[in-house]
Structures are given as C-alpha cells and as structure tokens.
Amino acid sequence: MMDRSGIVGNRLLAMLPPADFGLLSPYLQKISLEQDAGLMRTGDRIEQIYFPHSGAISFMLDMTNGQTVATAVVGHDGAVGILSVLGPARSSVTAVVRVAGTASQIPASRFLAAFRQSSAIREAVQAHTRALLVQFQHGAACNALHPVESRAARWLLHIHDLIDRDDLPLTQESLSQLLGVRRTTVTQVIQKLRADGVVRSERRGLIEIDRPRLEKAACECYEIMRDKTEHIMHESTEAPNDDAPVRAAPDAAG
C-alpha cells in the first residue's frame, strides 16, 4: 500500500484525483529499476505496468539481424506497458532501463479494471498515448532527416530532462543502441561533441554535458517534441472535469 505522497514522483499518477488514484493504490508496489534491466521483451505478454518515479527507460525496436534502435524514452513523465489497455496484444517493443531509478508497478489486469471504471485514468492514458505518438512520429522524421550528432544531442537532452543531473550515466554501448548506429560511430560522435565543448568529459560510463551547448547542438526536434508534450500534459491537467473529485464510482454506466 502506498499513500498519495509517495507517488507524486510520477506525473501520470499525480494527475489523478484521490478517488481515482485510490482504485490503483492498493495494488501499487514500489520497485527499483536496475540499469540495463529489461522490463519487457518484444513478444511478451504485458503482465505489469510501470510508473517510474526516477530514472529513464527506453523503448527499443529489435530488428531480426540484432540491430536495435530506440523509439521513445520515458521516465517520471510516463509509464511502461500502459498501451496494454488498447487490447491483449503482446509488447511490440523491448523496454530497457537506461538510467537506474525507482517505479511503482501494478498488474496489468488491475490497471485495466481501474481504467474501465475511471474517466480520469482514461484521460491520463490518452495524454500519455498522445505524448508517445509525438515521440514515435517526430522521432521517425528526425531519424530520417537529421545527422547523427544532432540526434545524439536530442537523446542526451531528453534523458537530462528526466534525471536532472549533468553527468549522464550512459555508456557508449547504450548510446549506440539508442541511436541504432555502430560503436565506432558513437565514438566519433562523442569526439565531435567533446571538441565542441558540448560533452565536457566521458569516462567510466558517465557523460558530462554542457546543457546550453547541448541545446545548440541538437536539431529543432528536441524543442518541438518537448513543447508538444508539455502542451498535451497541460491540456489534460486543465481539462474541465465534470466528475466531482471524490465521486466514488465514476462512469459505472459507461
């Protein structure tokens, strides 16, 4: 059991009125997310949904030849496995912890039951889905149109937003998987970013960044994606909610 004060770390859970959060709280279990742990694999049935409080998790698309590329990164702003409410499909991605942290997990079946009962939970899922679509769609355009240094800068900025420390615990192997490029390319990218003062140092799996310079090095995609996502989240927190906040069983007839 968790009280509400224990979950303000996750933005989606924090959006929920107390009564709606109460549908989930008996089943939420706090866990730690270990770096490089796989939360789900492509083809797995989604058994658990994770609401991170800290850390960063990437959604990876695995190609048949062993190559991988990231399609999205989520942290305290989102969830992993939440699209399981769309239907009993198996996971289309592998979710890997890139930066260690903590999360609340809930069995997918419990979450689905609450989702059916609560319009506030449905709105939170809708907001998160829209935010993910921004990452998928804009990310596809960025991957096709923008150079690898700019894309690397975009991922570093995104992860910096989630963990809020200037030395990002990312290995070159991790960056190579996120970007879908070879290790040798990552080495060249880091050398270029270091020469430009964007990366201050890179050793023992820690990449120390200069945030203002990193923003200049990234393509416009970072800012566009961040602004669109913020807009979506504000819209849903400010949306007029015709349910009384303490109504016990909203939408029982729906």
Ligand SMILES: [Zn+2]
């Ligand atoms: Zn771009």
